[in-house]
Amino acid sequence: MKSNKLNIFVLLTCSLIIVGFVFFSSGVENLVHNFNSLNFWWIAAAIGCMLLYWLLESVILHIMIKPMYKKQKFLNSVRVSMGGQYFNSITPFSSGGQPFQAYYLKKQGVQLGVAINSLLSKFIIYQVALVIVSAVLLGLRLGYFQQKVSNFALIVLVGFLINLIVMLCLIGFALFKNTTRKISRGIIRFLAKIRIFKDPDEKIAYMDGELEKFSACFKEMVKDLPTMIVSFLLSIVQLIVYMAVPYMIYKAFGLSEIDFLTIIAAQSFVMMISSFIPIPGAGVGAEGFFYFFFQQFFIKEGQLGLALILWRVITFYFTIVVGAFFAVKANKKNGPEPDSIEEDVPAGEEDIQV
Template structure:
């Protein structure tokens, strides 16, 4: 628990430092006398709509989780529990490089709901692949058919880089699906070699082999069960996942309306898709720094320069940092204040 706390605290600190530096740079480059006048004349009701849309995206994500869990025989997750896991996952993913901390915490929390570790791992990977696959398919199509939305060549290049990384992940996913034995041998070999680590030193090698074999088998069987028998579950997950992201992407154009700007909602929604696809592979915690810069480029055609900095800060605060705060509170509640 102490190592988890240290990881969370250091990741949160790095994320905040990077974000503050980028916020200051963006403000320095975009702010003038008109900025404060625009901020004073902002329409407050749209800020309420932004917060409600963000909460609605959480709810769709929670329903998405509940549907996925129903694919496991004997497992059940109500909406409140699903929301807790989603928000905790978001918090952990947002303060670790390339969101690497989200999945281990997600697997841990699912395992506490009487779901086997192998099954929880399969669910986590399945959620990641379907979620990322949606962006991987949509991003090139949007860039091709709506190329006028992306005059900056850097975004196209970064999408190509993200697509290559995603194909590598899909390759590993397919390998684990069709060839579980090499995975078992590799994990067993690594864990036995790591028996110098204190918490592994007392575990007998045969026990390690049994646990690895059982976990990988559960993982493999769960994946095949979903692909063969749970097609409606996959469809339901996909639809609510899509609904969650569409709701989230509507926040930016609604926030633009708060500044009394004329907004093309479809264009603003579409321009965000490739940006968030790249965020899956940005090394900084939660994409901090990179997402502000890339979205500054993406939103520049829709928002006047003197508003752009304030707009990015407001958008990031009412979406990412609001969710991060709620996720932190939920995680403290789940783990217990003493453990925290």
């Protein structure tokens, strides 16, 4: 609970910094003028994209759980998905969503092992889809952005490589268990030697257990190839829908010079680079990279600042508000908060983590 309050405080502080910067750099009169000239049908379309994004998130989660837990209801999948969206938004590296989802699924009657298997499988598929979509968009629009954005290749390459490494590590953990175990043990012993932490044997034992579970999860996922393919295709659609939000905002300003593919490519670059900023919601970083990539599209005075605020409100703060409703309802209904998930795990499962 205390950590959540701290995260929310950090979020509010970052938000105030961004709003202050936008008002200072754009000017109130310019912001008001641009706001009054917006086509709110396109703003409604942007909000519709987020609603569709949430729906697809729930559908993907549902089809991952349903084969292993036949009693799963779609409404419960929606509740789990939206509560996870809230905790992802308010925790660093979006790390709070999966523990909440595992906790809530268990409260609904899903075995903890099934819940973790489904969530990990979904995460792997999403990460693969993100890398592939980003790679395709990067290939299609590389020349354009190299001409328009200084140091573009270096900035985007770093973000792309980070996501690629995460994807390869996830797959490598599952396919090359023994090699991964040796590398992990070497890293742990090295970190213990330079006194980053104590008890290397305990950390090695924990890591070995996690690798076993992760490998077993991946093998189960591969067995159900149709579900994996459908989830992958839906994840691609989900990503494109999310990336379309800035395009809807762009059209709301009455602009039409830049095509759809270029704008969703810019959004994919923002996602790649900002996803590993260690602040809840990638605060300041997400806004900074949006400003960096989209300043070439919103060129009139005050447009970029207003576009940034609209984008952040629709894609992030809207998610927090709606997701909080499901998270609070879950906590009231089910008792302890997600932070106490470990206390609620049955004997023999206490070492399972998400």
